[in-house]
Amino acid sequence: xxxxxxxxxxxxxxxxxxxxxxxxxxxxxxxxxxxxxxxxxxxxxxxxxxxxxxxxxxxxxxxxxxxxxxxxxxxxxxxxxxxxxxxxxxxxxxxxxxxxxxxxxxxxxxxxxxxxxxxxxxxxxxxxxxxxxxxxxxxxxxxxxxxxxxxxxxxxxxxxxxxxxxxxxxxxxxxxxxxxxxxxxxxxxxxxxxxxxxxxxxxxxxxxxxxxxxxxxxxxxxxxxxxxxxxxxxxxxxxxxxxxxxxxxxxxxxxxxxxxxxxxxxxxxxxxxxxxxxxxxxxxxxxxxxxxxxxxxx
Amino acid sequence: xxxxxxxxxxxxxxxxxxxxxxxxxxxxxxxxxxxxxxxxxxxxxxxxxxxxxxxxxxxxxxxxxxxxxxxxxxxxxxxxxxxxxxxxxxxxxxxxxxxxxxxxxxxxxxxxxxxxxxxxxxxxxxxxxxxxxxxxxxxxxxxxxxxxxxxxxxxxxxxxxxxxxxxxxxxxxxxxxxxxxxxx
Numbered sequence: 001x002x003x004x005x006x007x008x009x010x011x012x013x014x015x016x017x018x019x020x021x022x023x024x025x026x027x028x029x030x031x032x033x034x035x036x037x038x039x040x041x042x043x044x045x046x047x048x049x050x051x052x053x054x055x056x057x058x059x060x061x062x063x064x065x066x067x068x069x070x071x072x073x074x075x076x077x078x079x080x081x082x083x084x085x086x087x088x089x090x091x092x093x094x095x096x097x098x099x100x101x102x103x104x105x106x107x108x109x110x111x112x113x114x115x116x117x118x119x120x121x122x123x124x125x126x127x128x129x130x131x132x133x134x135x136x137x138x139x140x141x142x143x144x145x146x147x148x149x150x151x152x153x154x155x156x157x158x159x160x161x162x163x164x165x166x167x168x169x170x171x172x173x174x175x176x177x178x179x180x181x182x183x184x185x186x187x188x189x190x191x192x193x194x195x196x197x198x199x200x201x202x203x204x205x206x207x208x209x210x211x212x213x214x215x216x217x218x219x220x221x222x223x224x225x226x227x228x229x230x231x232x233x234x235x236x237x238x239x240x241x242x243x244x245x246x247x248x249x250x251x252x253x254x255x256x257x258x259x260x261x262x263x264x265x266x267x268x269x270x271x272x273x274x275x276x277x278x279x280x281x282x283x284x285x286x287x288x289x290x291x292x293x294x295x296x297x298x
Numbered sequence: 299x300x301x302x303x304x305x306x307x308x309x310x311x312x313x314x315x316x317x318x319x320x321x322x323x324x325x326x327x328x329x330x331x332x333x334x335x336x337x338x339x340x341x342x343x344x345x346x347x348x349x350x351x352x353x354x355x356x357x358x359x360x361x362x363x364x365x366x367x368x369x370x371x372x373x374x375x376x377x378x379x380x381x382x383x384x385x386x387x388x389x390x391x392x393x394x395x396x397x398x399x400x401x402x403x404x405x406x407x408x409x410x411x412x413x414x415x416x417x418x419x420x421x422x423x424x425x426x427x428x429x430x431x432x433x434x435x436x437x438x439x440x441x442x443x444x445x446x447x448x449x450x451x452x453x454x455x456x457x458x459x460x461x462x463x464x465x466x467x468x469x470x471x472x473x474x475x476x477x478x479x480x481x482x
Contacts, residue, residue, distance in 0.1 A: 028372045028402050035379070035394035039441060042390025049383075049390045056384050060336065068341045075343045139339050140348050143387035144450050145438050191444065212446070269343060 054179030057141070061152045061182045064138040072271070130243075132276040133157060135183070147190040147212055148176070149270055151183045159183045162241070162280065165273045170247040170264030171195075171235060172273055183275065187267055188248070189216050196239055197248055197261075199225065200232040208233070208248065208261055214268065215252065215260040227251040227259040243278045326477035327362040327369040331378055334358060339385055346453070351386050352393070353458040356430055357465045359397050360423055363404040364411055365473055375401045388434070389441040396430045396437075416466070424459045431455035 015023075042049050083090070119126075133153065141150035149172075153159050165172040165185045173193065177184040188195055193210035199221065206221035218227050227233075231251040237244040249261040338350040359378060362370035379394030386393060403426060404411070411419055435451035475481070 028398065028405075031372045031376045032395065032398050032402075034376070035391045035398060037391075038380075038394055039389065039391030039437075043441060053384050053387070060339070063336075064339070064341055071341055071343070138341055140341075141387060143348055144352065144434075144454055145442075145446055146387055148387070191446070212450070268345060 050177055054177055054182060054184070057139070057150050057182040057184070058179045061138050061150065064150075065136060065152045068136060068138060130276045130278045132274045133159065134272060134274050137270045137273060138182070141184050142187070142190070145191075145212070147187040147193075147210065147267075148173075149185050149187065149273070151185060151273060151275070153181060153183050153275070155181050157181070157183070158277075159275055160277070164242060164246070164276045164278060166246065166276060167265045167270060167273055169266065170249065171242075172265045172267065172270065174241075175275060185273065185275075188263060189214060189267060195242065195248070196236040197233050198236045198244070199227050199251070200234055201228060202231075205236055205238065206233075215262055218251065218259040218261060221259075229253055233261050240280050243280065320479070323477055323479045323481070324369050326472060327358070327366060328374045328378070330472065330477075331355065331358040331362070332381060335378070335381060335385060346457075348386070349450070349454050349457050350461075352382065352434070352454060353427075353461050354465065355382050355393070356397065356400060356427055356458055357423075357462045358469070359401060360404055360426060360462075361466055361469045363401045364408060364419070365469070366477070367405050367408065369477070370401070372398060372401060389438055392434055392437045392441065396433050399433065400426050400430055416463075420459075420462060420466075423462050424455075427458040427462075428455045431458070 135151040135153045137149045138152045139150040140148075142148040151165075159175060159178055161175055161178055163175045165175065171188060173185045173187040173190070175183050176186045186193055188208065188210055189212065190210045191212045193208075193216065195208040195216075197206050197208045197218070198204070199206060202222075202225035204222040204225035206218045206227065208216050209219055210216045218233075221227055229251060233248045233251060235242040235244060235246040235248055247264050249263040249265075252260050252262050254260055334354050335351060338347075338354050344350075355378060359370060359375055363375070375397050376394055379397040382388065382393035382397065383390050407422070411422060414422075431451045431454045434454075435446060435448060439446050
């Protein structure tokens with residue numbers, strides 16, 4: 001690319017007007033050809049684009065993190081204003097819900113006590129609680145044809161590829177790219193997301209596939225146990241990519257009778273996400289830190 | 299040159315501020331486009347915010363290619379496209395190609411377009427943005443070996459067209475004031 005522009009610059013002095021115009025006309029076709037070259041390059045070396053993106057994300061994340069607070073306040077004010085309109089209706093609904101939840105709370109407490117007693121009788125060895133870090137979502141990292149978010153994780157974060165992101169309600173997705181102070185999390189709604197799940201009533205296995213829409217679809221469930229409307233869906237530890245029993249969402253059938261899952265996590269307005277290290281190697285080979293990297297001739 | 303000869307001794311002094319002013323005015327279109335692109339990615343928390351980035355980028359490149367192609371030459375469009383690819387998570391080269399094609403189309407039609415009224419230009423922009431959305435969709439599908447639904451592409455095109463008048467108002471103002479090299 002340097003050649004033509006150099007010559008053009010020199011042309012200010014020496015080249016005739018005709019030559020200069022011809023060169024100027026040539027710039028666009030040459031650059032269009034270069035863009036095709038760029039596509040081939042991006043296809044041949046996928047890591048190149050990924051590194052460039054994470055470097056750009058690392059550079060921009062502090063700015064967006066600084067902007068997040070004032071923008072968040074602005075956003076909250078707007079929400080407050082709309083909330084005032086329907087405060088009465090919301091109040092009624094919340095009162096009802098509160099009553100229902102109180103009943104559930106007493107049941108949960110009783111079950112918890114029973115669970116503790118049973119575990120004590122079984123000499124249950126408790127699993128180590130997984131380590132996690134909490135990170136702020138600083139940007140939507142999906143673009144038009146993907147669903148992902150960029151997290152600001154701070155330097156020396158220790159986050160690795162394949163770790164699992166949850167918000168306060170349920171599964172968000174998995175870490176796919178890690179930069180110096182940012183991490184990209186592919187949401188479970190993304191077109192490339194495949195998550196092994198268990199339908200909680202029947203304990204049947206299925207696969208949850210993203211479709212870039214708000215509700216991912218269920219496929220490959222066992223023949224005798226179709227997903228039921230409203231059934232809870234949790235992760236399965238099959239294939240070692242996820243720990244068992246993380247809440248994912250509830251089954252909902254579309255008009256055309258396709259089972260979808262309404263995610264528990266608030267995927268359209270993620271603010272704070274926790275990234276858990278369950279120590280799983282899983283399907284995505286984690287980028288080695290403290291592990292021996294696999295040697296592959298590239 | 300001619301103006302300077304007509305008013306001898308009235309040329310402003312070449313202070314640092316003035317040199318900066320002279321340098322900043324031609325750079326305004328490219329710099330403002332990049333700034334708007336970065337702003338479009340800020341965490342506002344709108345639904346479908348990701349569609350803003352390609353829409354703003356195309357609108358800016360179209361406007362400046364039409365109004366002042368000298369300040370939006372192909373190499374600058376190339377770099378803006380590269381930034382679009384990286385920020386918008388498009389396959390590398392897709393944003394570059396679509397923006398260059400749009401730029402080429404605008405520059406070719408420029409002699410006719412500059413004499414048209416705003417609604418006509420807007421109509422042409424609608425056509426260009428539909429073409430760009432379709433091309434982006436096709437190239438993304440081709441490069442990732444996967445068929446996407448056309449919904450997002452359609453939404454993208456509609457949003458871009460809807461956003462153009464607002465951006466054009468801002469850009470026209472800038473074009474007549476801060477971005478005008480003659481006022482330096």
